[in-house]
């Protein structure tokens with residue numbers, strides 16, 4: 001990887017989640033997608049983008065040795081209880097880097113060119129970059145107690161956010177040094193008042209969260225293999 005001309009960008013792949021909503025009998029990143037695990041597919045896609053000088057994956061503590069066998073090209077570290085703890089565990093071993101792309105292992109079908117799109121935007125001067133897609137459903141705000149609709153929300157300016165999310169290393173370190181609360185890393189950068197740029201996402205970068213998502217992922221890969 002050191003001979004890569006696009007040096008200076010590190011991939012940090014959080015893969016330490018339990019996959020509770022998926023409901024399989026092992027941590028989500030180690031679930032099979034038809035010959036390869038979710039973790040292997042994610043690392044492979046990152047490597048095929050030719051964006052990265054290093055790939056760091058973060059896995060449950062008891063899976064570190066197994067992960068090293070599965071993805072020998074990557075550095076493997078143990079994660080924590082929350083996603084942000086796992087990201088911080090990865091950040092702790094980065095050392096010197098210009099840019100960091102954080103990518104959910106669970107978005108295993110992400111095409112390599114999405115990594116390129118995000119990295120390019122950083123190289124063009126952005127501090128933080130997220131891939132987004134328009135929201136396709138009608139959205140309503142509801143009262144979660146009596147389940148009544150309060151209002152229909154204008155979706156024109158709403159976007160669903162994916163990963164990889166890219167950051168200058170400096171901005172990411174600052175964001176994670178604060179003990180803020182956010183469901184993604186860009187949320188922590190926003191909280192510091194920094195601008196977050198968007199690029200067009202990709203439907204294949206969907207997150208495998210539920211059993212339905214896993215079925216879709218397996219079907220898409222099986223379809224790819226036969227076409």
Ligand SMILES: Nc1ccn([C@@H]2O[C@H](COP(=O)(O)OP(=O)(O)OP(=O)(O)O)[C@@H](O)[C@H]2O)c(=O)n1
Pocket residue numbers: 013014015016017018019020021022028029058079080081082083084086087103104105106107207208209
């Ligand atoms: N403590 C955690 C929690 C999540 N993740 C990672 O963050 C990504 C997005 O998380 P999500 O898909 O929500 O995974 P889980 O936390 O495993 O899902 P669940 O909430 O259903 O348990 C995944 O690649 C997951 O492995 C992580 O590295 N460490």
Ligand SMILES: C[C@](O)(CO)[C@H](O)COP(=O)(O)O
Pocket residue numbers: 083104161162163183184185207209
């Ligand atoms: C980081 C993320 O994938 C961006 O969409 C998302 O926020 C993770 O959220 P989850 O609560 O772990 O599903």
